Amino acid sequence: MSVKTMTAAVNEAIDQEMARDERVFVAGEDVRVGGPFGTEAGLHAKYGDKRIVNTAISELALTGIGVGAAAVGLRPIIEIMIMDFVTVAMDQIVNQMAKMKYMLGGQATLPIVVTTHAGVDSSSAAQHSGSLEAWFCHVPGLKVLMPSNAYDAKGLLTAAIRDDNPVIFISNKRCLQTSCEVPDEPFALPLGVAEVKREGRDLTIVATGRLVIDALDVAETLAGQGISVEVIDPRTLSPLDMDTILASVRKTSRAIVAHEAVRTCGIGAEIAARISDEAFDYLDAPVKRVGAPFTPVPFAPLLEDRYLPGKAQILDAVREIGLTT
Amino acid sequence: MSRKPRLHIPPAPARPGADPDFSYIDIVEAGSVPRPDPHTRLREIPNSLIFDMVRVLDDAHAPVGPWDPQLDPEELQAGLRFMLETRLYDDHMLRMHRQGKISFYMKSRGEEAVSVAAAMALRPGDMLFPSYRNQGLQISRGRNLADLMNQCLSNSADMCKGRQMPIMYHWRRGNIFSISGNLTTQYPQAVGWAMAAAIKGEDDIAASWIGEGSSAEADFHHAMTFAAVYMAPVVLNIVNNQYAISTFQGTAGGERRPFAARGPGYGIPGIRVDGNDFLAVYAATTWAAERARAGTGPTLIEHVTYRVDAHSTSDDPSRYRSKAEPQAWPLGDPVERLKAHMIKFGQWSESRHEALVAEITEQVASAWEEACSYGTMAEGPFLDKNELFEDVYRDMPTHLIQQREQMLEVDRWGEEN
Numbered sequence: 103m104s105v106k107t108m109t110a111a112v113n114e115a116i117d118q119e120m121a122r123d124e125r126v127f128v129a130g131e132d133v134r135v136g137g138p139f140g141t142e143a144g145l146h147a148k149y150g151d152k153r154i155v156n157t158a159i160s161e162l163a164l165t166g167i168g169v170g171a172a173a174v175g176l177r178p179i180i181e182i183m184i185m186d187f188v189t190v191a192m193d194q195i196v197n198q199m200a201k202m203k204y205m206l207g208g209q210a211t212l213p214i215v216v217t218t219h220a221g222v223d224s225s226s227a228a229q230h231s232g233s234l235e236a237w238f239c240h241v242p243g244l245k246v247l248m249p250s251n252a253y254d255a256k257g258l259l260t261a262a263i264r265d266d267n268p269v270i271f272i273s274n275k276r277c278l279q280t281s282c283e284v285p286d287e288p289f290a291l292p293l294g295v296a297e298v299k300r301e302g303r304d305l306t307i308v309a310t311g312r313l314v315i316d317a318l319d320v321a322e323t324l325a326g327q328g329i330s331v332e333v334i335d336p337r338t339l340s341p342l343d344m345d346t347i348l349a350s351v352r353k354t355s356r357a358i359v360a361h362e363a364v365r366t367c368g369i370g371a372e373i374a375a376r377i378s379d380e381a382f383d384y385l386d387a388p389v390k391r392v393g394a395p396f397t398p399v400p401f402a403p404l405l406e407d408r409y410l411p412g413k414a415q416i417l418d419a420v421r422e423i424g425l426t427t
Numbered sequence: 428m429s430r431k432p433r434l435h436i437p438p439a440p441a442r443p444g445a446d447p448d449f450s451y452i453d454i455v456e457a458g459s460v461p462r463p464d465p466h467t468r469l470r471e472i473p474n475s476l477i478f479d480m481v482r483v484l485d486d487a488h489a490p491v492g493p494w495d496p497q498l499d500p501e502e503l504q505a506g507l508r509f510m511l512e513t514r515l516y517d518d519h520m521l522r523m524h525r526q527g528k529i530s531f532y533m534k535s536r537g538e539e540a541v542s543v544a545a546a547m548a549l550r551p552g553d554m555l556f557p558s559y560r561n562q563g564l565q566i567s568r569g570r571n572l573a574d575l576m577n578q579c580l581s582n583s584a585d586m587c588k589g590r591q592m593p594i595m596y597h598w599r600r601g602n603i604f605s606i607s608g609n610l611t612t613q614y615p616q617a618v619g620w621a622m623a624a625a626i627k628g629e630d631d632i633a634a635s636w637i638g639e640g641s642s643a644e645a646d647f648h649h650a651m652t653f654a655a656v657y658m659a660p661v662v663l664n665i666v667n668n669q670y671a672i673s674t675f676q677g678t679a680g681g682e683r684r685p686f687a688a689r690g691p692g693y694g695i696p697g698i699r700v701d702g703n704d705f706l707a708v709y710a711a712t713t714w715a716a717e718r719a720r721a722g723t724g725p726t727l728i729e730h731v732t733y734r735v736d737a738h739s740t741s742d743d744p745s746r747y748r749s750k751a752e753p754q755a756w757p758l759g760d761p762v763e764r765l766k767a768h769m770i771k772f773g774q775w776s777e778s779r780h781e782a783l784v785a786e787i788t789e790q791v792a793s794a795w796e797e798a799c800s801y802g803t804m805a806e807g808p809f810l811d812k813n814e815l816f817e818d819v820y821r822d823m824p825t826h827l828i829q830q831r832e833q834m835l836e837v838d839r840w841g842e843e844n
Binding site: 137151152157160162163186189227228230398400401402403405407418 | 434436530531581585587590591592593595607608609610618640641643644645646669672673674678679680743747804809810812813814815816819821826827830831833834836837840841
């Protein structure tokens with residue numbers, strides 16, 4: 103074990119899996135110099151041009167070569183520099199890699215990981231700050247991962263690379279620089295399994311990405327007021343581990359779902375609906391959702407602060423369900 | 428040699444620590460490329476326009492050959508002034524970034540002629556669809572520098588109301604479209620604008636710019652097809668500054684054929700131009716504009732130039748290229764070349780140049796002062812934070828009004844506790 107940033111943990115997972123399996127390769131823009139966030143730092147020197155493929159600027163083409171390379175038995179890691187840029191690669195992801203196994207009667211295996219960097223990070227504005235995970239959760243055939251810390255990032259990415267299905271691995275930019283203890287040796291976490299990040303009795307907060315950190319912060323604050331909060335990080339957004347979430351809600355009888363993405367039609371809507379559907383009789387209050395307002399992400403720090411959901415919005419939801427005044 | 432498939436990885440000319448190597452740039456003598464009539468049919472346009480290089484200024488700074496646009500001294504002085512204004516504006520804004528006054532910036536040093544000469548060769552009514560390193564277009568069309576600075580400061584006078592990254596300017600009245608963070612989107616848009624102008628029977632044309640790296644995006648190829656099919660009145664520019672952030676132009680497909688050569692494949696003439704030769708850029712743009720305006724169709728212009736500085740303030744070129752490259756660049760500096768040309772013909776002097784630099788420096792400083800009076804990142808006046816909710820739709824829908832109210836409630840609660 104050693105303390106690592108999420109960036110370093112992602113880098114280590116890619117490095118160890120490339121060392122373990124020579125079919126694994128990375129393709130993306132500027133990956134030769136380590137990628138825009140340093141997640142491929144040092145890998146070109148170790149694995150060379152044919153396994154760290156520094157591509158031209160075409161997210162469409164580099165995702166397409168991933169599909170082609172996977173079809174002949176390689177295990178591509180496709181890096182989309184910024185999640186907003188994934189829009190131009192959507193056909194390859196949604197109509198090709200996600201559906202191919204199904205459409206070919208099960209005869210194709212596409213072990214592809216699409217890694218991308220999402221979320222608000224110090225004024226990057228509307229075309230560089232998106233959290234678009236819900237789009238992919240709506241597509242059968244894809245798995246969608248969103249870790250909130252370095253430990254989970256390494257374990258989930260390792261599992262994603264070893265998985266035989268297409269996986270979208272989303273790292274929140276404000277999580278990348280956070281650190282925690284991470285095993286130095288390779289390890290895989292199971293996909294589709296949520297984790298209880300903090301146990302509590304009075305309220306369940308289901309949070310994703312950076313909002314997990316905010317939720318833990320809120321839990322600490324409320325503990326001082328005698329309110330016991332359970333925080334759950336699904337980690338895998340598709341398929342969702344509803345068992346863990348429902349078990350928690352049956353215990354606490356109250357739930358808030360929090361994410362950085364726009365609240366409307368976000369993953370929180372699915373989780374809230376499932377809670378209402380499957381644990382209605384246990385609820386003492388409506389399920390509240392915290393998310394960004396229905397606007398593009400602005401640039402000015404003042405407006406960006408206004409946009410970004412966090413501790414204040416979660417505390418507001420706690421008040422709305424009557425736990426605090 | 429055994430014949431079997433192999434994966435070719437385009438090699439970069441010189442990595443950090445190595446000697447710069449620009450031997451891959453084919454340069455011909457100034458004046459050696461013929462200038463066909465602009466309405467010549469594609470099949471009769473000589474290949475030298477693509478494979479050689481349209482250059483007007485020779486090594487002794489004299490204009491030579493058929494592409495000399497024969498500009499009068501006032502036009503040359505205007506061009507020099509706009510290029511210097513662009514450069515000194517860039518320098519000032521980089522300093523402001525270093526001082527923490529703005530959060531992001533992108534300079535255009537070395538590429539000033541590409542924007543300035545083109546803007547001057549086009550008409551004010553022509554619609555420009557720029558990339559992110561075309562600030563020279565704004566300046567050549569007479570943009571108040573304080574307006575550009577307001578945008579970078581995201582202050583109370585920001586044209587984007589705090590919603591877009593620095594340098595992503597637009598200018599509705601000046602007919603300059605906005606800049607996109609997702610690349611090459613402006614190409615199909617420019618083609619669409621041009622098609623609409625043709626439908627309306629106007630003789631205003633469109634022009635657009637992308638980097639050579641973004642010519643790999645699908646939008647480039649779609650736009651080229653549509654431009655050719657509908658003979659859209661548009662001038663499509665590829666600014667080949669050798670780098671897409673860290674990635675050498677060979678990776679974008681520039682290794683065996685010039686980017687200009689992509690044109691004929693779609694049915695569009697291509698011209699490869701010395702992008703650091705103000706007169707050559709002016710002449711090529713004039714040629715292309717004349718074709719477009721007369722209904723002869725689109726033109727693809729590749730400007731061979733060099734990105735002297737970092738991609739942006741988030742980039743460090745010493746990680747991927749030789750530090751000696753900017754000095755070794757074989758096509759020189761666009762400002763210095765035009766200046767030397769004007770001095771040679773007695774239209775300019777070192778002392779006038781110094782006076783102009785001093786005047787523009789003062790102009791930039793006073794524009795900065797004006798911009799700061801509308802607010803900085805640290806001091807007001809600030810934008811109204813509820814501007815967040817405006818302009819998502821023309822009229823604010825009920826659910827946004829509700830979200831704004833909810834936010835105000837969070838504020839009130841925060842103030843009380």
